[in-house]
Amino acid sequence: MLDYIIRRFVYTLITIVAVATILFILFRMLPGEPTMQVISPAMDPAVQERMKKAFGLNEPIWKQYFIYMKNLITLEWGRSFVSAQEVTSILSYRFWNTILLMAAGMCMTLVLGIGMGIIMAWRRNGAVDLIGTVVGLIFQAAPPFITGLLLLMILSYNMGFFPTGGMYAPGNRPDGLFDLLTTADFWHRLVLPTLTVGMYYISTPMLIMRDSMLEVLGSDYIELARAKGLKSRVIMIRHAARNALLGVVTIAGIMIGFAVGGQVVVESLFSWPGMGQLMVESAAQHDYPVAQGTFLMLAILVISLNFLTDVLYSYLDPRIKITAKGLS
Amino acid sequence: MINDTINRRTFLQGTAATGAALAATTAIPAFASAGQPVESMSVLTANASFDPVRPEMGRLITQAAKGIGWDIKLAAEDYNLGIGKVFKEQDFDMFIVRWTGRANRIDPETFIRMQHHKDGAYNKWGYDNPRINELGDAQQVAMVAEERQALVHEAQALLHEDAVRSPIVYPSMTNAYREDRLDGLVPMLGEGIGSFWTDINVSVKHGDGYVRTGQTSPLKNLNPVSATDSNEFKELRMIYDRLAQVDPSGKVVPWAATSIDIVDNTTVDIVLREGMKFHDGMPVTVDDVIFTFDYCTKWKAPFFISSLEKFESVTKTGANSLRIKLSAPHAPLMINFFCSIFILPQHIWKDIPEKANVDDVLNFANENPIGSGPFSFDYWDRGKELKVSANPDHFSPPKCAGIIRVTYGSHDAMAAAIEAGECDRTRYILKPALVEDLNKIDGIVGAGYASHGFYDLGYNVRRGPLADPAFRRAMDMIIPRDVIRDVVMSGFAENGGSVIAPANEFWHNSAVKSRPTNVKAARDVLAGAGYSWDGNGTLLYPA
Numbered sequence: 001m002l003d004y005i006i007r008r009f010v011y012t013l014i015t016i017v018a019v020a021t022i023l024f025i026l027f028r029m030l031p032g033e034p035t036m037q038v039i040s041p042a043m044d045p046a047v048q049e050r051m052k053k054a055f056g057l058n059e060p061i062w063k064q065y066f067i068y069m070k071n072l073i074t075l076e077w078g079r080s081f082v083s084a085q086e087v088t089s090i091l092s093y094r095f096w097n098t099i100l101l102m103a104a105g106m107c108m109t110l111v112l113g114i115g116m117g118i119i120m121a122w123r124r125n126g127a128v129d130l131i132g133t134v135v136g137l138i139f140q141a142a143p144p145f146i147t148g149l150l151l152l153m154i155l156s157y158n159m160g161f162f163p164t165g166g167m168y169a170p171g172n173r174p175d176g177l178f179d180l181l182t183t184a185d186f187w188h189r190l191v192l193p194t195l196t197v198g199m200y201y202i203s204t205p206m207l208i209m210r211d212s213m214l215e216v217l218g219s220d221y222i223e224l225a226r227a228k229g230l231k232s233r234v235i236m237i238r239h240a241a242r243n244a245l246l247g248v249v250t251i252a253g254i255m256i257g258f259a260v261g262g263q264v265v266v267e268s269l270f271s272w273p274g275m276g277q278l279m280v281e282s283a284a285q286h287d288y289p290v291a292q293g294t295f296l297m298l299a300i301l302v303i304s305l306n307f308l309t310d311v312l313y314s315y316l317d318p319r320i321k322i323t324a325k326g327l328s
Numbered sequence: 329m330i331n332d333t334i335n336r337r338t339f340l341q342g343t344a345a346t347g348a349a350l351a352a353t354t355a356i357p358a359f360a361s362a363g364q365p366v367e368s369m370s371v372l373t374a375n376a377s378f379d380p381v382r383p384e385m386g387r388l389i390t391q392a393a394k395g396i397g398w399d400i401k402l403a404a405e406d407y408n409l410g411i412g413k414v415f416k417e418q419d420f421d422m423f424i425v426r427w428t429g430r431a432n433r434i435d436p437e438t439f440i441r442m443q444h445h446k447d448g449a450y451n452k453w454g455y456d457n458p459r460i461n462e463l464g465d466a467q468q469v470a471m472v473a474e475e476r477q478a479l480v481h482e483a484q485a486l487l488h489e490d491a492v493r494s495p496i497v498y499p500s501m502t503n504a505y506r507e508d509r510l511d512g513l514v515p516m517l518g519e520g521i522g523s524f525w526t527d528i529n530v531s532v533k534h535g536d537g538y539v540r541t542g543q544t545s546p547l548k549n550l551n552p553v554s555a556t557d558s559n560e561f562k563e564l565r566m567i568y569d570r571l572a573q574v575d576p577s578g579k580v581v582p583w584a585a586t587s588i589d590i591v592d593n594t595t596v597d598i599v600l601r602e603g604m605k606f607h608d609g610m611p612v613t614v615d616d617v618i619f620t621f622d623y624c625t626k627w628k629a630p631f632f633i634s635s636l637e638k639f640e641s642v643t644k645t646g647a648n649s650l651r652i653k654l655s656a657p658h659a660p661l662m663i664n665f666f667c668s669i670f671i672l673p674q675h676i677w678k679d680i681p682e683k684a685n686v687d688d689v690l691n692f693a694n695e696n697p698i699g700s701g702p703f704s705f706d707y708w709d710r711g712k713e714l715k716v717s718a719n720p721d722h723f724s725p726p727k728c729a730g731i732i733r734v735t736y737g738s739h740d741a742m743a744a745a746i747e748a749g750e751c752d753r754t755r756y757i758l759k760p761a762l763v764e765d766l767n768k769i770d771g772i773v774g775a776g777y778a779s780h781g782f783y784d785l786g787y788n789v790r791r792g793p794l795a796d797p798a799f800r801r802a803m804d805m806i807i808p809r810d811v812i813r814d815v816v817m818s819g820f821a822e823n824g825g826s827v828i829a830p831a832n833e834f835w836h837n838s839a840v841k842s843r844p845t846n847v848k849a850a851r852d853v854l855a856g857a858g859y860s861w862d863g864n865g866t867l868l869y870p871a
Contacts, residue, residue, distance in 0.1 A: 047630045054688040079686070083549040083710055084693040090710060157744055164745050170540045171715055171732040173707055271737055273712045281546065281711050286408070 005311055012307045017069075019299040023292050024068055028061065030286065055081050072296070078289040080282075087293040090278065095297065096177065097167060098263050098274035104190055105197025105266075106256055113202045114248060117209025118241050121217060122232075129210075136203030144262065148196040148269040155192060162192050165271030193270040197259060204255055205248050212244035219243075253309030257302035363871040365862065366793050368399040369421035371785070372414070374407040380739070380759055382424050384816045385496060385783060389424075392806040395847035396854060397867035398793075414452050420788055428757075429501065429518025429781035429831075430558050431574040432668060436480040436835045437660035439827045440464055444487060454790035455492050469657040471593050473834075476659055481837040484826045488840045491800035494785040495824030495842075497813050498831065500776025502763045502820050504746055505753035508771035509533055512727060513753070517578040517831060520777035522755035524565055525576050528702050528726045532752075537729025538715075542742040542751040546711050546735045551694040552670035553629045561668070562755065563733060566716050568670030568699030569612070571598060572662065578780070578832065580662050584612070584700070588666055593657040594640075600648045605721060606673045607704040614650050618642050619674040621652075627689045635665035673698055702726050711735060746772060760818035776820035780832035783812075783824065793869070798857035805843050805850035 052058045056067065071078060077087035116136075120129040139147070156162045163169070167180075167189060174180040216222065217240055225235045263276035271277070275294055282290035361367070371389060373382040383404040393400045400422070405413075413419045433439065441464035442448040446456040448464065463483040470476035487493075501520030505513060511531045516523030522541070530539055545559055552564050571585040582588065584604060589597040604612035623629075625636045638661070640653040654661075676698060681689045697705045702724055703716035717730035734751060736742035743762040745751035747769060758766075758774070767774035785807065793799040809823040825842035828835045858870025 047628055047633060050628060051630070051690060054690040079691050079693070084551060084554070084686075084691050085695065085710065086693075157748070160748065164741065164748055164750060165737075166712070166734075170713055170734045170750065171536070171538050171730075173709060173713075173715070268737060271712070271735075271741070273709060277711060285548075 004314070008307055008310055012303055015303050016296075016300055019303070020069065020072055020292075020296055021065075023295050023299075024065055027283075027286075027288050027291060030283075068292070077293045080287050080290045082282075082285050082287045082290070087289045090290060091275070091293050091297055094273060094275050094278045094294075097272065098260065098267070098276060101190070101193055101197070101267070101272055101274055102256065102259050102263060104194040105201070106252075106259060108194055108198035109201040109255075109259075110205055110248070110252065112198065113205030114209045114241075114245070116202075117206045117248075118213055118236060118244075120206070121210045121213030121240075121244075122236050124214065132206065132210075136206050139199040140201075140203040142200070143265070144196050144200045145265045145269060147199050148192070148266060151192050151195055152269070163189055165189075165269075167272055189270075193266050193272055196266050196269070197263075200262075201255060201259060204251060208247050208251055209241075209244060212247040213240055216240045216244045250309060250313050253305045253312070257305045260301055261298055361792075361869050364869055366398055366859075366867045366869055368401065369792065369794075370401045370403045371422045371424060372403045372405065372410050372420045373424035374410055375404045377738075378407040379426065381499075381783070381816055382426070385812055386424055388808050388812060388816070389785065389806075392808050392845075392847070393803075395806055396802060396850055397861050397865045399866075414786075415450075418452050418454070418788065418790075421791055421794065422788065423786045424496070424783065425786065426499070426783050427781050428558065429779035429829075430561075431516075431518060431578075432664050434517065434574060434578045434780055434832055434835075435660045435663040436467060436476075436483075436828060437664065440480055440483045440487075441468055443827065444483070444492060453492065453786055453788055457486070457490065457492075460486060468659055469593075471590060471657050471659055477835060480828065480835050481839075484828055484837040484840050487827055488825065490797050491787075491804045492789065493787060493827065494800075494804040494807055495827060495829075496783040496785055496807055497809060497817060497821040497824050498782045498829045499757075499760075499779060499817055500820040501779045501781075502758050502760050502774070502776050503754045504743070504758055504763055504766045504772060504774040506746065506749065506751075506771055507773045509535070509749075509752050510539065514576055515777040516574075516576040518779045518781060519562075520779070521753055522562070523576065524562075524573065526753075527566055527731055528724055530753075531727040532729070539728050539731050540750065540752045541731055541733050541755045542736050542745060542753070543733060543755040544736055544739055544742060545756070547708065547714055547733065549693065550697050550705075550708060551689070551692055552672065552697070552699075553624060553627060553692075554690045556631045563714055563716075564670055564697070564699075565701065566703040566731060567607075567697050567701045567705050568672075569604065569701045570667060570670060571600075571617070572666040574663060574667050578834075580667060584671055585666070588662070591651075594654040596652040596654070596661075597645070598650050598652070600650075601723060602648055604700050604723065606700045607698045607719060608673070608676075610673060610675055612671060612673075612700045614644055614646075614648055616671055616674045618644060618650060619678070620669060620672045623672060623677055624669065632665065632669050635661055671700060673700075703731060706730070760816075760820045763820065764818050778831040780829040782827075782829055783821075796857065798853055799859070801843075802850040802853045802857075805846055805853065808845050809842060810845060 049058070056064060059067070075088065079086055080090065116132050120132045123129055152164065156164050167186060168174060168183065169185055172185070174183055174186070180186050222235060222240055225239050263274055264279055266272065267274045267276035268280055275298060278290065279294045282294060371386045373386045376383050383402065386402040386404060390400045390402050410423070414423050427433065438450070442450040444451055444455055444460050445464035446461050460483060463479050467476050467479040467483070470479060501518065503520040503522060505521055509532060511533055512529045513521045514523060514525035514529045515521050516525050532539060547559055547563055548557060549555065549560060550564065552568050555561060555564055569584040571583060572580050572588055573583040575581045584601055585598045586601050587599045591597050600614050600617060606612060621636060621639065621642050624632045635658070638654050638656060638658045640655045643651045645651050681687060681692050684692045686692050702719050702722040703726060704719045706715040706717055708714045712735060714733040715730065718726040718728060733755065736745060739759040739762055742751060742754060742758065743766055746766060763774035763776070766772045787794040787800055789795050813819065813821045813823055822830065823842040826837055826840035828837065830836050830838070854867070860868045860871070862868055
């Protein structure tokens with residue numbers, strides 16, 4: 001087991017280094033120079049050269065790469081070309097904003113999705129099953145920028161039930177996370193983006209839970225439980241659902257990874273100051289250090305979640321054996 | 329006493345030379361493709377997500393070019409990519425851009441010398457006219473306003489005749505605000521109600537007293553030394569004082585300095601206002617002003633260095649006064665420098681960048697800016713909002729509790745926020761069609777305010793037919809300005825003519841008129857210059 005974990009960990013590190021390298025190359029392939037955003041092209045050429053020097057862009061690419069990798073390892077991710085703020089300080093603030101939004105969206109997705117999956121399997125081929133499947137698939141097929149926009153148009157612009165965006169009312173920045181979480185306004189503003197995320201992802205746990213439940217409900221031990229005269233609710237929750245959860249747990253890690261990456265649209269739509277919005281902003285501004293940092297941080301999060309899922313999978317399902325070659 | 333830097337003889341000689349220069353520039357160049365079809369070209373501009381108006385103008389112009397038998401395509405691209413192609417690579421045929429009405433552009437330096445002198449920083453068009461070069465240099469050193477005005481007027485006439493570019497329309501600064509919340513807004517030339525004068529004079533009728541100000545472009549940084557973008561200047565000027573300000577009508581007025589006297593062409597005396605304090609309670613002294621000049625020179629502050637390089641010496645002449653000796657006369661100094669540079673607190677900046685742990689001041693984030701301005705800094709959430717509060721100890725204290733600058737993702741989102749009452753006013757341009765819509769709602773005013781900026785079709789005069797002034801004049805005559813003004817700009821504009829807009833009254837040459845749209849007249853101009861058309865109506869070079 002330990003061998004397996006160490007080997008998977010090494011693979012994870014190699015993947016992260018590969019992602020970091022690809023990011024470095026990709027951003028330098030972008031057309032246009034980063035200094036265009038920071039300094040007017042009408043400025044004196046000597047001043048422009050100085051700007052490049054200040055940002056380390058006067059060095060040859062290979063040297064920039066080695067400095068970049070060294071800084072990554074030593075966690076000195078540099079300063080924004082645009083605002084001169086430290087990348088790590090920008091990321092740490094934005095990261096938690098994204099995590100809050102994603103956590104709310106995933107809680108809604110998993111709780112409702114799993115619950116619906118259980119009921120749909122229990123009432124297979126009934127009206128609930130049919131409506132749940134159709135609605136779930138429609139939600140999945142509708143991209144978040146459509147559902148989000150519709151929610152905004154109807155519930156915010158037309159009916160005025162919710163604010164048009166942002167994490168807090170203008171001028172009322174909370175002092176820290178605790179202050180934010182204890183503000184009613186924050187929860188009010190969280191509703192629409194959470195609904196958007198939740199609606200898009202809900203079909204995944206719902207349909208997987210439904211399928212797993214159907215498989216489990218055909219098992220002998222469920223028959224035995226029925227024969228013992230246990231109540232339906234006990235069989236459904238305690239015996240069937242608990243065992244059927246395994247499939248959802250394994251997919252949850254991957255889904256959360258996708259959800260984090262997919263925050264770009266939702267955050268832009270709802271002006272949520274998270275990693276997704278930062279990603280768009282910094283890429284558009286050619287702010288290499290921030291853009292690279294944002295993409296890399298998301299990549300690390302997704303890769304780490306995959307790693308954890310692999311390890312958890314083997315832990316949760318004793319039927320899975322770990323050999324020298326990996327899972328079998 | 330101010331000495332003339334251009335004597336009248338030189339000036340008259342210059343005027344007489346205009347005719348010759350004009351004749352030289354209007355001569356038909358010899359084309360390599362004589363008698364061949366004029367090659368297809370493209371109009372480069374920003375895409376609709378950056379500015380919904382530009383691609384529309386481009387489409388109308390490409391359509392109109394069919395009237396003279398010329399095929400041109402529209403290339404609506406990412407704004408920064410386009411800027412790179414024009415300013416870095418000069419790889420473009422024609423370029424539609426909006427020259428915004430920044431305060432420093434009220435001075436004619438930008439639109440006369442920087443844009444058209446052969447060495448002008450913004451002259452990416454490849455334009456080189458000896459008389460314009462002379463006029464550009466002469467107006468820069470002409471310290472007597474009326475003499476400078478005459479030079480600028482002559483340059484405008486020559487540029488218009490030469491059709492080096494086509495000012496398409498002079499757009500108003502389209503803004504909106506909630507009149508049920510705000511009172512006392514002061515529109516300014518080029519900035520509308522987003523002006524500094526609104527910031528300090530606006531009051532809030534109810535609520536917490538803060539003015540929620542919307543803008544679609546994000547604030548980039550808070551470093552007054554590295555700032556180059558008008559976005560930063562508009563926010564930093566609330567926190568930091570400047571020696572002078574441009575008033576709502578475009579005139580220079582004293583601010584932190586009680587007087588700025590031009591003693592002679594190369595000597596400027598400044599007297600600093602007494603009793604000013606930085607937000608941390610330290611007094612603002614003349615030493616801080618001298619330190620600011622020295623510091624910005626030492627670190628080659630990008631926006632200010634070209635002015636500072638003209639300083640020969642700066643000497644303290646009293647407890648509250650100083651004298652600047654210039655190496656040469658420089659007329660744009662007043663707006664470009666004294667109305668722009670921010671007074672830095674020496675006690676803080678003397679240790680920057682060393683104490684900030686960075687090797688260059690350009691890499692200093694200045695996350696807690698301390699100035700002496702009418703507002704003190706509260707916080708900045710990058711990409712979201714900036715909050716500043718009124719400084720009651722300022723010599724011109726604001727009438728509101730503070731300003732909250734909120735960044736919106738799009739013009740539509742900003743308009744929706746104004747409608748919902750979440751935003752009180754716009755700082756910068758709001759799409760004209762949205763202004764029109766908002767104006768119909770009770771409690772909201774949507775209006776256009778005078779601006780000296782303009783939408784412009786610039787020609788790369790190094791390329792093909794664009795090297796020919798007659799061809800450019802014909803192009804200028806086919807631009808459907810009335811349609812652009814009434815439909816694309818929803819009426820919030822005037823037809824373009826001179827490179828100095830009529831709103832900039834002192835410098836504008838009223839004799840330079842917009843060319844009326846007239847395709848037949850344009851074809852006549854082309855025919856007169858030797859162009860012809862084949863059987864399919866395609867435009868051919870002169871044989």
